[in-house]
Amino acid sequence: MSADNLARTPHLTPGFTDSVTESQTVFRHLLEAMARPGTVQTVDIDIEGPDTLDRAATAIALALVDFETPLYLAPALATDAAETYLKFHCGTRITRDSMEAAFAILDKAPETLSGFNSGTDEYPETGATLLIQVDTVKAGGPLILSGPGIKDTTNIDLPEVPSAFWTARTAQQRYFPRGIDLVFVSGGSMVAIPRTTNVSLTAGKE
């Protein structure tokens, strides 16, 4: 399909209006989120992305995904509109094989991280980045984060993510430097949990 035909597709909404500036802005938010795990960053950009994608997920895809980085969409998000949008604006290839994806956009925390590429000991940067859409990301709460980027500890709340997910993730951390980097997104907000961040749960809510 040519770009002209795609542009006339009724589903296809615009990407960034000023791609140079907006890509840089979104990247800096994500860089800040990755460098300071647990801090909530909010992307203040108006984008009319596909219905199934949160604004922050669309913004990160527009800023960072391209033909060099195959993208996986969870089945619940993989509408024609979403695939057409991402293929057209990012020039990316949508893959059905989650193991092949450099980026993935998911509608919930996966039961296991073993369905995604965690890189190799020699090239750990090939480990995937998962954008996980949730209803709530907020500072303060029962999850205690520590590790690089965090002065002492910080607390966040991701109420929809089951504790079994954190247990499985902690078990996988022993394979460092192999690992998977997580970005939880909700609307325009994001909080990153890279592979080095240790996550533990307080006994009860504060």
Add this chain to the structure above:
Amino acid sequence: MSTNQRPQPWQAPEHDQPVAQVEGYNFAYLDEQTKRMIRRAILKGVAIPGYQVPFGSREMPLPYGWGTGGMQVTAAVIGRDDTLKVIDQGADDTTNAVNIRRFFAKTAGVATTEKTAEATVIQTRHRIPEKPLTEEQILVYQVPIPEPLRWVEPRETETRKMHALEEYGVMHVSLYESIARFGRITTSYNYPVQVNGRYIMAPSPIPKFDNPKMHQMAALQLFGAGREKRIYAVPPYTDVKSLDFEDHPFTIQSWDDTCALCGADDSYLDEVITDDAGGKMYVCSDSDYCAERREAGHVGHQGVPAGTDTKGEAQ
């Protein structure tokens, strides 16, 4: 694309205020696809502290050795709201620093500054500013040789394996041989560090005096090596430990003298020859730090109070 007739970016007059971005260049020079690739490498570098991420380095309009790696990182990071400071050996006014600052003032239209406290992005060659950096700042290092194991193992395939398996014994043996031969570790620059208890990393040729500043720094630290095509990072508040031995702990350079101009006893000092008879004095390598101290009224033993006419003092 012909670049012959283009005025070179560093030939522009320097501005310390934002200027309109010059037509004909991409913002911050690099094309968007290259920026995306560099940005992805930076993010993975942050996620794996101290690990050298390979990236597809692009030609920059300055020769290697002028900080093309640092410039590519700065170009990928910087935005219109940033204020850029560039230092070379601690000074803002060297040719290298001035050229890089002009380059970004012209191609990105960003504000530039010589004041450490005013900068949001600081690109550096060979120093870390004396003034403690903040959470609002990013420090970008120009790196000539990113591989800390290169001098003990020249083969890239081998050093990659050593990093992968955390097999750093040969590095310790080599440092210990230096102690056996000279009674101390003789490395004074680019002194190797271990990041977050895992990767051994080259801090770039900063004096080891600066190594402790990297430890638990509030600012994000990014490293770019253009010729060797590597990007690496130290997130804020991350442990950075200079390699040492229990019986030979790491120590930094120290001086019997203080800064001749501002009297500082806590900054890295450069020796300055003052006359043909071998006269010399020591002054702060960090020119902004020294100037700020003098403005605040500190006077060294060769200095004159700020605001005083200095004519006739210079040799």
